[in-house]
Amino acid sequence: MSGWLWLILAIIAIAAGGYLFRMIGQKVTGNKPYFRDMSYGVAFGYVLAAALLAGSIWLYLQEGAVFFRWAVQGLIIAAIIAYLFRLLGRTVGTAGSRKLFRSMPLTASFGIFVIVVYAFLAIFAGAIAPYGQDEILAAANVAPGGDPAFGGNPEYPMGTDQIGRDILSRLIYGAQNTVGIAFITTCLAFFVGGSLGFLAATLGGWLDQVLSRAVDVLMAIPALIFALLLMTIATVWANAWGIDRTIFMVLIIALIDSTRVYRLARAVGQNIVVMDYIEAAKLRGEGLSYLIFKEMLPNATAPLLAEFGLRFCFVFLTIASLSFLGVGIQPPLADWGTMVKDLGQFINYAQFAPLVASAPLLPAGAIALLTVGVNFVVDWMLHKSSGLKE
Amino acid sequence: MTDTLLKVRGLKIEGRSDETWNPIVNGINLDLKKGEVLGLIGESGAGKSTVGLACMGFTRDGCRISGGEVEFDGIDLVNASAAVKRGLLGKRIAYVAQSAAASFNPAHKLIAQHTEAPTQHGVSSRAESEEDGVELYRRLRLPDPENIGFRYPHQVSGGQLQRAMTAMAMACRPDLIVFDEPTTALDVTTQIEVLASIRDIVEQFDTAAIYITHDLAVVAQMADRIKVLLKGDEVEEADTRTMLSAPTQDYTKSLWAVRSFQRPAKPKPAEDAVPVVSVQNVTAGYGKSAMVLHDVSFDIHEGRTVAVVGESGSGKSTTARCITGLLPPVEGSISFAGESLPLDYRRRSKDQLRQAQMIYQMADTALNPRKSIGEIIGRPVEFYLGLKGKAKRDRVNDLLNEIELEPGEYFHRLPSELSGGQKQRVGIARALAAEPKFIICDEVTSALDQLVAEGILKLLAHLQDTLNLSYMFITHDLATVKSIADEVVVMKEGRVVEQGPKAEMFVPPHHPYTDLLLSSVPEMDPDWLTDLLAERGVDNIGDAAVDKM
Incomplete structure (x- = not known):
């Protein structure tokens, strides 16, 4: 009960603080327009932000707040990396790339850095990973951190799982499997959905009706359940015909996601197709492929690229969830979704041994970091493309 | 108390682009007496609209008033607080935008939007301002003034919407109205009706107005004085008649001369020529x-x-x-x-x-x-x-x-x-x-x-x-x-x-x-509209508007 009381008291204090803050601001600055025309909500926000900042500093100094401290340190390190990476981009490279980096916010440079690192790890996984992804080592259940005092082992800096596989190696191979497959799937979804969407926008009529209604039907079924259902069917086929199940998974997710791409491409295409320059090209007698690829596509790249980034995250999360549910990428192939599932029990030890409990957070964090990174870049590209339109 | 309503001195406005502030308006002076209409003309990018808005103490996003003063009836608008401006705008200063269709909220009826400002400012009750709205619609020669207010913006024509917007600006009987190209988007035949009704109502209520346009012939009908702007600078200012008959600056002369371009007539094509x-x-x-x-x-x-x-x-x-x-x-x-x-x-x-x-x-x-x-x-x-x-x-x-x-x-x-x-x-x-x-x-x-x-x-x-x-x-x-x-x-x-x-x-x-x-x-003769209306008969125009319905 006293907890609620404290909360109410704190809110009252902040509310009063907001009023005082604005009044003092007006007095001190001699009624400058900024303070004079400040609404109460803004003043309240300032004081609330200050209170939250003070609270987090206090929390940071507490003994038990291990994860919070990690989060703050991680944020600071990320900001420094992003700053350094942008600095590098501004000094190295062609004139065009330097100009790009000059106007880039820190979030975007961090996102690009994350994507570059992931791509590097995925491509050179075999050379970088210290062990194989399915190699079973002597020591099982080694805690991450590499400190023997806390049950770690310097040979396995991120520890090993229950049957003794090196988590670091599996994380690196996971980048190859999860990210690589997600990338292929997204490209396929864009190729199918994008070209059909533009075709429907340009030709209209019955083709548009047939395609759009088919897409409506597909979109009416919840995506994850639909994917699970199709994967169950595909498993039978895969076993019968001896084809790798992963291929079916790529096709199924690409099909489901292409419906979303179709809708976007059609909507964007319809806005472009009514432009006078398209009419001029039609009257010139241009063919369909010239219209779509030379006149329309260049004007649709910004929204499509932004959608590509977002779609990539969704595909990637779908693969991770399918793997977590047991129908996605099959063991012993390393995959972040499967790893979260396998290491999940360790989370129960969080109260006694934070280091041990952090084992499932590593693959989960890898997923989160890439999702955040890609979204930062997408946000920036959306901002840029909307800026082009004024 | 002098009869000067608006006094602008050395107004400088800057706009932000590419991370720096660039000048848009470089020191404009402007005086407006009560009941006077000033025409602001210039080509696009001359800063007409920016000056017009600054006269209301307002700048668009990404712009700022960097110098000079704007004084409305003794009130310093540049440094006025938001609360003071809120009390003035809509009540004593009103604005009529170029595109009425884009300026009305499509989800509300005309009269509901009309009564908003008077009730907000406490000038009159909702019922009173509705009644007044009908009266204004009548004076602006809108067809069926009793009922037109109960339509939605998409249910009336562009010219009628523009007049409804003028009525809305008039709702609190402001001292100053800024008209920003109110007839540019209209056909010539509709333009006449809007021009005539705006001019009438401004005269009836002795309202001062700033009339922004790029059309010289239009401004000649509406304004008592004309100010010519070019790239944020004042070119010249004079009475409408003086300005039309004897412009002193080369730029103004070139504007006046535009309409004189004429091609020589060609001989008629042969009777049996095959048309292209x-x-x-x-x-x-x-x-x-x-x-x-x-x-x-x-x-x-x-x-x-x-x-x-x-x-x-x-x-x-x-x-x-x-x-x-x-x-x-x-x-x-x-x-x-x-x-x-x-x-x-x-x-x-x-x-x-x-x-x-x-x-x-x-x-x-x-x-x-x-x-x-x-x-x-x-x-x-x-x-x-x-x-x-x-x-x-x-x-x-x-x-x-x-x-x-x-x-x-x-x-x-x-x-x-x-x-x-x-x-x-x-x-x-x-x-x-x-x-x-x-x-x-x-x-x-x-x-x-x-x-x-x-x-x-x-x-x-x-x-x-x-x-x-x-x-x-x-x-x-x-x-x-x-x-x-x-x-x-x-x-x-x-x-x-x-x-x-x-x-x-x-x-x-x-x-x-x-x-x-x-x-x-419109012709460049300041008496053109008056003569035309006399010729057609004022009621005729109102009837024409009714016929259009």
Whole structure:
């Protein structure tokens, strides 16, 4: 009960603080327009932000707040990396790339850095990973951190799982499997959905009706359940015909996601197709492929690229969830979704041994970091493309 | 207490772009007495609207008042607090925007939006202001004033909406109204009604007004004094009559001279000459039942310009779409140099398509924003003439020279890096690249400033003389018709009302509709509107508005 009381008291204090803050601001600055025309909500926000900042500093100094401290340190390190990476981009490279980096916010440079690192790890996984992804080592259940005092082992800096596989190696191979497959799937979804969407926008009529209604039907079924259902069917086929199940998974997710791409491409295409320059090209007698690829596509790249980034995250999360549910990428192939599932029990030890409990957070964090990174870049590209339109 | 209502001294405004503040307005002085109307004119980018808004103590996002003072009735608007401004705006200072359609909230009825300001400011109760609204609608000669307020914005016409917006600005009986191009988007015939009613109501309530426009003839009717702006600087200011009869600055003189461009008349074509384009009894429409064009016929002869005029909705552009084949007519035929064309553009041969080209009204949407000027002009050169590599590049350079753009400088630019007039020139070059015989110009100058528009007209005239082109010139601006046309086709509601050589068209007797169109074009004479209204009878205009319903 006293907890609620404290909360109410704190809110009252902040509310009063907001009023005082604005009044003092007006007095001190001699009624400058900024303070004079400040609404109460803004003043309240300032004081609330200050209170939250003070609270987090206090929390940071507490003994038990291990994860919070990690989060703050991680944020600071990320900001420094992003700053350094942008600095590098501004000094190295062609004139065009330097100009790009000059106007880039820190979030975007961090996102690009994350994507570059992931791509590097995925491509050179075999050379970088210290062990194989399915190699079973002597020591099982080694805690991450590499400190023997806390049950770690310097040979396995991120520890090993229950049957003794090196988590670091599996994380690196996971980048190859999860990210690589997600990338292929997204490209396929864009190729199918994008070209059909533009075709429907340009030709209209019955083709548009047939395609759009088919897409409506597909979109009416919840995506994850639909994917699970199709994967169950595909498993039978895969076993019968001896084809790798992963291929079916790529096709199924690409099909489901292409419906979303179709809708976007059609909507964007319809806005472009009514432009006078398209009419001029039609009257010139241009063919369909010239219209779509030379006149329309260049004007649709910004929204499509932004959608590509977002779609990539969704595909990637779908693969991770399918793997977590047991129908996605099959063991012993390393995959972040499967790893979260396998290491999940360790989370129960969080109260006694934070280091041990952090084992499932590593693959989960890898997923989160890439999702955040890609979204930062997408946000920036959306901002840029909307800026082009004024 | 002096009778000066608004005093602006050394007003400087800056706008933010590319991370720096750039000056937009450099020190404007302005005085406005009670009940006086000041006209602000200048081409686009002159800072007219920015100054107009600053007179209300307001700047657009990304702009700031960096110096000078704006004093409204003794109140310093530059440094006034938000609360003080809230009390003034809408109540003592009101604003009428260019596009009434975009300025009304489409989800509320007109009267509900009308009563908002008076009730908010506590001037009158909702019922009182509704009553007053009806009275204002009546004075502004809106049809059915008792009930028109209970319609939604999309249920009334553009001219009526503009008057409803003026009524809304009048709701609190402000001391000052800023009119920002209130009639620019309207047809000439509608413009008259709006101008007359605005002028009346401003006189009746002795309201001071700032009237912003780029149309000299309009400002001549409305303003007591005129101030000419150029790129954020004041050029000159004088009484309307003095300004019109004896402008002192070169720039003002050049503005005044624009309308004098006139082409010499051409000899009539031979009786048996085969017309380049012949439109015969065309009936066309969108969908099965609603026909937009009814039995339209006219000929366009080689080397001549046929102007097609009419209000919006009269079927001018639809006729163009029929000729190009985008909208196949239901009945009738279109022939080119005596040879009948397939009605659908998809069935026309490449050469038939090449012969007829089109220049669009909005150069912004007519040029692909992701292609360079060289690519845009080069594509028809390659597509129709099969030129590649250096031959193509040379041809594009020739075309750029012809439209008076320096090839080295403009070849690699994107459309967004060009001004409005330059974009329109590129549109012309793209049409020329196909080496056509016939070009359709769809309102090519209506989105441009007068000086720029004159340049485009001169270029088109020059090209016609050198290349012996035929033009179909769609326009609603009769001044343009006077300067460039050889023959005129007047359209109304999808029918050809009258057609003939220009010389005959501008001499009475006219068809009544042609007469209405011609008499509605504002002239540079400040007494023109007064005389016209006297001639037509004031009630007549109100009736005309009712007839339109």
